[in-house]
Structure formats: structure tokens, C-alpha cells
Amino acid sequence: MNIRVSMLPSYPDCPRRAVAKQFRSKFQKLGYTFRQLPPSVGAAAGTAVHASTAEMDRALWRGEPANVDAAIDMAVAEFNDEVATGCIWDDTTPNINIAHQQIRKMTVAYVPRMPLTINGEPAVEIGGEHGLRANCGDGWELTGHPDLIDTLRYIRDKKTGALVRPYHGQLGGYSLLVRSNKICEPGGLGMDYIPRTPKTKGQKPPIITEYPVGACERNATGIIHRIKADMIVFDSTGDLERAFCTNMMSMMCTDKYCPAWGTSFCELTGK
Numbered sequence: 001m002n003i004r005v006s007m008l009p010s011y012p013d014c015p016r017r018a019v020a021k022q023f024r025s026k027f028q029k030l031g032y033t034f035r036q037l038p039p040s041v042g043a044a045a046g047t048a049v050h051a052s053t054a055e056m057d058r059a060l061w062r063g064e065p066a067n068v069d070a071a072i073d074m075a076v077a078e079f080n081d082e083v084a085t086g087c088i089w090d091d092t093t094p095n096i097n098i099a100h101q102q103i104r105k106m107t108v109a110y111v112p113r114m115p116l117t118i119n120g121e122p123a124v125e126i127g128g129e130h131g132l133r134a135n136c137g138d139g140w141e142l143t144g145h146p147d148l149i150d151t152l153r154y155i156r157d158k159k160t161g162a163l164v165r166p167y168h169g170q171l172g173g174y175s176l177l178v179r180s181n182k183i184c185e186p187g188g189l190g191m192d193y194i195p196r197t198p199k200t201k202g203q204k205p206p207i208i209t210e211y212p213v214g215a216c217e218r219n220a221t222g223i224i225h226r227i228k229a230d231m232i233v234f235d236s237t238g239d240l241e242r243a244f245c246t247n248m249m250s251m252m253c254t255d256k257y258c259p260a261w262g263t264s265f266c267e268l269t270g271k
């Protein structure tokens with residue numbers, strides 16, 4: 001089975017929601033049904049700005065001036081594809097026109113980083129389309145897609161939310177992947193947070209946060225063990241309550257953001 005690095009920081013927030021998202025087909029085969037959720041504007045805008053800023057990083061590596069307008073056009077096209085069949089808007093981004101303006105502002109605010117050269121290629125979105133993989137024992141794999149390794153061997157992740165959140169487990173997971181695949185010895189971990197600010201406010205500059213390598217790797221390793229142990233309990237008992245805790249105090253515990261909300265997979269919600 002596959003543990004995605006991106007699920008690590010949110011697993012402790014609500015293990016039940018995390019497995020409903022990551023292992024949906026396994027539970028559907030057991031008869032559970034889930035809500036169909038359109039992408040949130042936060043996730044769709046994040047995907048779009050990842051695309052535009054990655055192109056700017058590649059241009060820096062090639063020694064070319066970044067074509068910011070082309071990068072923005074690419075990001076807007078990606079965003080439109082993501083939301084073509086629906087989107088959960090929020091107070092910061094209530095419609096598509098504002099989303100386009102914010103994607104432009106976030107892209108312009110980003111300062112490109114010089115990627116490390118790995119096998120003659122820029123270390124942007126390392127692992128290509130399929131990402132990196134590492135064996136984590138007992139038939140489990142860790143998979144993920146680090147955004148960038150810079151020339152100081154810092155593994156960098158870009159975030160674009162309306163709120164800055166901590167991502168120790170995710171960065172620790174990328175560090176484990178980079179180390180396991182012998183790409184390089186990680187020099188550090190960094191998050192480039194590009195705020196998604198309301199239309200009425202000016203674009204805030206990016207915030208760079210450094211994370212400790214060893215502590216983040218240990219945090220990621222602990223969560224990986226927890227996921228495996230919880231799944232063993234479920235596979236041997238079939239008992240959701242014993243296997244995967246719920247957290248109805250989570251900020252994401254709503255019908256908008258959780259596919260298990262109001263379903264038999266999380267029977268206390270919606271009542």
C-alpha cells in the first residue's frame with residue numbers, strides 16, 4: 001500500500017478523514033460510500049501557482065529571464081481545468097475572476113530559486129511525473145514529489161494558502177525520500193509560503209520558514225508507523241473505531257472538506 005507524503009501532516013488531525021481520502025477504493029470495496037467533493041479553491045490555486053513558479057525556477061536554471069506572463073497563462077489554464085466541474089470557493093477567493101487575479105499576484109510575488117543540478121536536469125519537481133518512492137516495509141511504500149532542491153541542498157516546499165500552517169511531517173517525508181533515493185544529503189528543509197490574500201488587500205510577500213531536518217524526519221517516521229499500525233488493527237478487526245480515531249474538533253470537519261462527513265464511515269457526524 002502507498003502512503004503519500006502529503007497526507008502525513010494531516011493524519012494526526014483526523015486519521016479517519018486521512019484514510020477516507022487516501023484509501024477510498026479499499027473502503028468502497030467494503031461497502032462504504034463517500035461524499036463527492038469538488039476541489040477547494042485553495043488546492044486548485046496551489047496547483048496552479050506550483051506550475052507557474054516551477055517554470056520560473058527552471059528558467060533561472062537555464063540562465064534565461066523568467067517569462068512571467070507565460071507562466072501565469074499556464075497557471076490560469078491549469079486552474080481552469082481543475083475547477084471545470086466545480087469548486088469550493090471561500091471568503092478569500094469567492095469567484096473565478098478573483099482567483100485569476102490572485103494567481104497572477106502570487107506568481108509575481110515569488111522569487112525564483114536556483115535549483116541544484118541532478119543528472120543534468122534542474123531539481124524541480126524531483127522524480128518527474130511519478131515522483132519518488134521508498135520502501136517502508138511490510139508491503140508499504142512512501143511516495144511524494146518534492147517541489148525543489150536548491151543549490152544549498154535545501155529541500156523546499158511551496159504553500160499558497162490563506163493561512164500559514166505547519167508542515168513538519170511533509171517536509172520530513174520529502175527528506176526521507178531524497179535520502180533513500182540517494183539524490184543528495186539534505187542540507188536543510190524550507191517552506192516558501194506565498195499568501196493568498198483577499199482582493200481588497202495588497203499581496204503580502206512570501207514567508208520563508210526553515211524546518212529542522214532530524215526532528216521532521218522523526219516526525220514523519222512516527223506518523224508512517226502510526227498509519228501502518230492503524231491499518232493492521234483495521235485489517236484484523238474490521239473495526240473503524242478501534243483503528244482510526246476521529247476528530248470532530250478538526251477545522252476540516254465539515255461537509256465541505258471531508259468525504260466521510262455524514263456517512264457511515266464517520267457515523268457521529270451529520271446527526
Ligand code: SF4
Pocket residue numbers: 014016017020246247248250252253254258259260261262266269
Ligand atoms: S467527518 Fe470529521 S471526524 Fe469524521 S472523518 Fe471527517 S474530519 Fe474526521
